[in-house]
Amino acid sequence: MFSNTFPDRELISETVAKMLLEIDAVHFRADQPFTFTSGLASPVYIDCRKLISYPRIRSALMDFAASIIVRQVGFEQFDAVAGGETAGIPFAAWLSDRLGLPMLYVRKKPKGFGRDAQIEGSLKDGARVLLVEDLTTDGGSKIKFGDAINRTGATVADTFAVFYYDIFPDTPQRLAEAGMRLHYLATWWDILKVCKNENRLPPGTIAEVESFLNDPVSWSAGNGGISELQR
Amino acid sequence: MFESLVKSINEAGGSVRAYDACSREARTRIADEPQNAAALLLISYATQRFVDSYDDQPLTVKEAAEELDEITQIVGILDAAFSDGSEKAKLDALNAVSARLAT
Numbered sequence: 001m002f003s004n005t006f007p008d009r010e011l012i013s014e015t016v017a018k019m020l021l022e023i024d025a026v027h028f029r030a031d032q033p034f035t036f037t038s039g040l041a042s043p044v045y046i047d048c049r050k051l052i053s054y055p056r057i058r059s060a061l062m063d064f065a066a067s068i069i070v071r072q073v074g075f076e077q078f079d080a081v082a083g084g085e086t087a088g089i090p091f092a093a094w095l096s097d098r099l100g101l102p103m104l105y106v107r108k109k110p111k112g113f114g115r116d117a118q119i120e121g122s123l124k125d126g127a128r129v130l131l132v133e134d135l136t137t138d139g140g141s142k143i144k145f146g147d148a149i150n151r152t153g154a155t156v157a158d159t160f161a162v163f164y165y166d167i168f169p170d171t172p173q174r175l176a177e178a179g180m181r182l183h184y185l186a187t188w189w190d191i192l193k194v195c196k197n198e199n200r201l202p203p204g205t206i207a208e209v210e211s212f213l214n215d216p217v218s219w220s221a222g223n224g225g226i227s228e229l230q231r
Numbered sequence: 232m233f234e235s236l237v238k239s240i241n242e243a244g245g246s247v248r249a250y251d252a253c254s255r256e257a258r259t260r261i262a263d264e265p266q267n268a269a270a271l272l273l274i275s276y277a278t279q280r281f282v283d284s285y286d287d288q289p290l291t292v293k294e295a296a297e298e299l300d301e302i303t304q305i306v307g308i309l310d311a312a313f314s315d316g317s318e319k320a321k322l323d324a325l326n327a328v329s330a331r332l333a334t
Contacts, residue, residue, distance in 0.1 A: 027289070035295040037286065039246025045289045087287060108286075224292040226244035 002066035002098040012064045016186035017194045019057045020163070025050040026191055028201060030208040033223045036137065041225025043205075043212050044188065048134035048162050052090050062091075064185055065160060066098040069130065072183055073158055079127040080154070082106050082119075084145045088133035091162060095132055106131075106145045118148040125153040136161040136182060138229070139171045143178045156180060163187070167216045168229070188213050232267070233310045236274060237303050245299040247286050254278040270309040270321075273328050277305055280332070305331065 007015075020026050027034075030043035051058050069078075083092025083105040096103035104121025111117060123129070129149050131142060136159075146156040157179060164184035165171075175182050192209060195201045201209070212219040221227035236253050243249030257275035261268045281298055290298075305328050312324030 029291075033292045035245065035290045035292050037247040039244030039249060041244075041292050047289070220244075224296070226246065230243060230246075230248070 002063045004067075005063070006067045006071055007064065009068075012068070013186045013190040014194060016061065016064065016162070017190040019054075019061070020046065020048075020051075020186070020191065021194060021200065023050050023054055023057065028205055028209060030205060030223075033225065035225060038138065038140075038229060039220075039226040040216060040229070041220040041223045042216065043208050043219070043223075044191075046135065046163055046188075046191075049087050051134075051162065058094065061162060061185065062094045062098050065091075065095050065162070068183055068185065069095075069099065069158075069160060073130075073181075077128060077158075078130045080104055080121075080123060081130045081132055082121075082123075082145070082149060082156075084108075084131065084133040084141060087135075088131075088145075091134060092132040095130075095160070099130075101130075104129075106148050108144075115151050115153070119152055123149070123152055123154050127154040129154050129156045131156045131159040131180070133159070133161050135163040135165070136171065136184065137165045138168050139175045139178075139180075139182070142175060142180060142182075146178055146180055158183060160184065167213050232314050233270065233274060233306045236278075237299075237306045240278070240299065240302065245295040247282055250278045250281045250302075251286075254282060267313055269325050270313050270328075273325065273332065274306060274309065277302055277328075277332055 025047045027045040028043060033041040033043055034045040036042055051061065078099065078101055080102045081092050081096035081099060083089035085105060085107050089105045092105060093103050102122065104119055104123055107118045107120065131145055131149065133142060136142060142159045149156050159180050160183045162185050164182065164187050166187035166189060172182055192213065196206060217227065217229060236257055240249040240253050254275045257271045257278065261271045264271065308324050308328055312320045
């Protein structure tokens with residue numbers, strides 16, 4: 001169980017941003033941009049999977065996560081925690097432990113047969129499930145995982161990600177239309193703030209990253225990526 | 232014949248989602264085009280391989296362009312043979328692409 005302390009939200013986000021920078025999970029590369037799953041070109045990339053190798057950091061992160069979930073949703077609002085394959089699985093395991101709840105995971109594709117073909121673990125009809133992934137970009141994968149859980153007769157009204165890109169204004173609305181509220185620990189804006197305050201990056205790189213965060217589609221179009229998001 | 236499959240990937244910036252859609256479309260077309268089944272299956276396999284390799288993984292724009300060039304060449308070989316080629320040309324194309332995908 002978590003320590004039942006409730007740090008200030010801003011302090012959580014700043015600390016998580018510093019943790020991600022400390023373990024080199026944040027990559028900046030404007031001259032050799034990354035391509036996201038959507039085809040969007042980006043000068044930044046974050047690898048939350050690295051977190052699993054740092055026990056002290058991941059332990060603090062899960063305490064933060066538990067505090068945010070119980071503060072924003074409640075103590076008795078979930079019957080299970082589900083991890084999205086693959087990166088969401090370890091975080092779901094640790095968070096379910098913190099919250100004292102059963103854990104399961106959702107496959108990207110069905111395996112076997114029946115309405116539970118995408119689910120591994122025991123899930124009761126009508127169970128209220130917290131869906132967990134490592135990060136959220138446009139919310140697309142969460143909607144797919146949520147649909148898979150909903151098909152079993154359970155419901156997903158809340159989803160948690162360690163990191164939220166917060167660069168597509170319609171992401172919360174998309175998730176809301178799918179019946180989900182998004183909870184997270186930090187965003188690119190928190191990373192940028194720490195980088196600026198601590199002079200971690202050259203001004204040119206900061207400007208490039210800021211340009212992308214403010215208008216990702218235009219930056220992508222000018223750097224070899226898509227010029228229109230397809231949903 | 233098969234070029235439209237690659238065109239859709241190109242238009243979507245070589246995204247993982249576009250490869251996934253292409254893989255599914257190629258498999259779907261097999262039912263309507265049994266004479267092209269082997270070629271479509273190879274295209275589906277090649278594009279699905281990309282999805283399996285890069286879903287949720289970082290990929291630079293340069294690498295994405297190289298991967299797109301590779302799939303364009305593969306589809307081009309099959310398209311040329313299956314559009315108006317002899318049975319031997321089709322078999323040669325299938326073998327050439329299979330060998331390429333096996334490396």
